[in-house]
Amino acid sequence: MSTTDAPRQVYTPTTLNRLVRDLLEDVLPLVWIEGELSNVSRPASGHIYFTVKDAGAQIRGAMFRMKAGQLRFRPVDGMHVLLRGRVGLYEARGEFQLVADHMELAGEGALRREFDALKARLAEEGLFDAARKRPLPPMPRRIGIVTSPSGAAVRDVISVLRRRFALVEIDILPSPVQGREAPPILRSMLQRAAASGRYDVILLTRGGGSLEDLWAFNDESLARAIHASEVPVVSAVGHEVDFTIADFVADLRAATPSAAAELLVPDEADLFRVLDRQRDRLAALLSRRLQHAQQRTDHLATRLQAQRPQARLRRDAERMAALDRRLRLVATQLGGANRHRLARLQARLLARHPGRLLDLQRQRMRALQDRLRQAMQHRLERERTNLRQQARTLQAVSPLATLDRGYAIAFDAKGLVLRRAADVAPGDAVRIRLADGEFPARVDKT
Template sequence: MHSPDHPTTPPRNVLTPSMLNRLVRGLLEDALPLVWIEGELCNVSRPASGHLYFTLKDAGAQVRAAMFKPKSGWLRFKPADGMHVLVRARVGLYEPRGEFQLVAEHMELAGEGVLRRQFEQLKARLDAEGLFEASRKRPLPRYARRIGVITSATGAAIRDVLSVLRRRWPLVEVEVLPVPVQGREAPPAIVAMLRKASAAARHDVLLLTRGGGSLEDLMAFNDEAVARAVHASAIPVVSAVGHEIDFSIADFAADLRAATPSAAAELLVPDAQALRRHLEQGLQRLRLLQSRRLQSQTQRVDHLLARLQAQRPQARLARDRERLAALQRRLHAALHERLRLHAHRLDRLHARLLAQHPRQRLLLLQRRLAERERSLRQCMNHRIDRAQLTLRHSARALQAVSPLATLERGYAIVFDRDGHVLRDARQAPAGTPLRARLAEGELSLRVTDEP
């Protein structure tokens, strides 16, 4: 036996406080990796570091807790003493002081967790029924003439919507369809207004909206009846409920979801200034195209006018006259040459006759000469007749297209003081002197302003 005055031999496995705390911390984290705890907040503090420190308590106990950045900055509400919250946390031990604590990963108001689960269950059920299918989403009208806004008539959302609509598209007609957006009376009122607006068919599009708030504040838009009324609406529905991070069942059932009421207003109407710039650019392109087209047509008209001037009756008559004169000159030259050749032959025959002096031969040659002379004259007369016939045909053809023939039928050609033909009455204002050519003679005229 050991004497009580002598110390016992110490054990081999001796723990230090650090080792003990580390061992306990490991045991706690392994046994309880993640837990949900509901309780009341107290001793809430947020130092300059941005971390959140608080105590979670109930009627019989309390436990210290901490929420570190950046998760503490993601909270949708400002924690304060006395709030009843639901916390998801890891159970641990703060080793330097050996204090039992919670390290919070998520925090929400105690009632919000139940509402969130109800939200997810309803969303899954309606999604399974096909209420959220993208194939049934209808496109919004490009230029809405009348918009129905289903919201509170006194809320901030309607002010934001009206401000954006007036700035972007003042032509649109906005009709506020007032309903309560919070409380038990809100869902049936929203359903009734949706059905009434759908049956009236007065609007091109409906906007269902309200400002931000907690999940409990937005529950009127997570109602099943509201979602089915949005889905059944005969008019396209845009949903803009809460802030950008908020989603409601009505958002999924609507034809389009907007992040905020102001964003919804921007989606519903075009920007008048941008549209004006687009129209001005289109007008400039149209004017440029019109100018180029007019220039091309003007060049074509000038070309056709030049061709017409080259083919007018006076020019054709002059060309035919020149051609006829050339044919006559050639004919006379050919006749003169043949006469010269025959005369030459006659001279040779006459010389031969003079050389031979036989009277019978002379008579024979004289007869042959007379026959040849008759034949030559007949040929000349025939050629002249053909030339004259051709000339008469050409004259009749020219007469048919000549403006003089038109004058013979009682028409007149009007010239201005410079001798240009007048084709448009607008070229001769009152008091303009004119000259009219008739079939026989000319008349001097002056334009009056009498009808």
């Protein structure tokens, strides 16, 4: 038979493009690509179109508006990026392209992956456990601040500390907070401060910056030094949205350096207001007692003057003198009793000192935290048990388990499962799926 007599399979451009598109999406469902951006454009639609290239080749790509709106940076020509997406075909032009759903700076992405790996490993070791975090002293006498002495962060911290509680002593422990030399110096300064026994609390702080700028506070040895410190450590690195490994290990993480200063010391204005209220209450109590004694004395004098007859006055002259002596004695005794009561009230006032009340409230709070933590642990354990049981049930009915026993699933060219032999004809292309993968096949006969 000549070639002119052989049956022909004729495709339209649309059909052929769709066939190629389906083939690409089946073979390369999801890929990561690293390269340099060029020809970047962002029209009014909000989509981003670009070319990603290396020294030997280039690929056109697109990122649609919903994903493009989630980017934390603006892509420009020459930027080195890491892309994740699906390889497909732009049917209208028949062009091979990458449809990206994620884009990150190549260098920052590597740092972020290193950060996540260290965070997961230290969390598994228990360095982030809330149970080991120590409470801060309510009124620290001396604070050690490990930071750069020339940064804006230390000025903000000192300003807030002086404004809120001028009695606290502050020591600046100078250390670089950025660059390769920063982690060992930060660790050494922290260890020396903790071992000195001089400080009630240590603050580790610096201002904001990029992930690379803050990288010194993601050092593993620094994290272990914070965990081993006998003195409570507060971490205030960067802005509110910035998180470092030091934040997770520290006994307390503050959103900003200024916020850390507010958490470290009480507000002296509040303390003065409490003392003023207690003094006013004591003064009011003494005034009421003295007024009561004066009213009683006036009442007795009125009753005495009501006995007008002269004869009775003469007869009772001695009695009046006796009453006067008794009145003076009562006044003296009342004064002594009031002084004694005042002393007792002062003792009671001291017993209700704000520091003691705060200790009782902290004890209650720790007890409630322990109960909450235990309840959460019990709940998590029940959920884990339930999840394992559901996973076993799902595995028992999974079609993949059937494939593991030697069965296979056949799909037609449209991706539908073949259930009957009549659904295919000789020459049809099919896909056979086994437990460890799949392969294409063609029907010879049915």
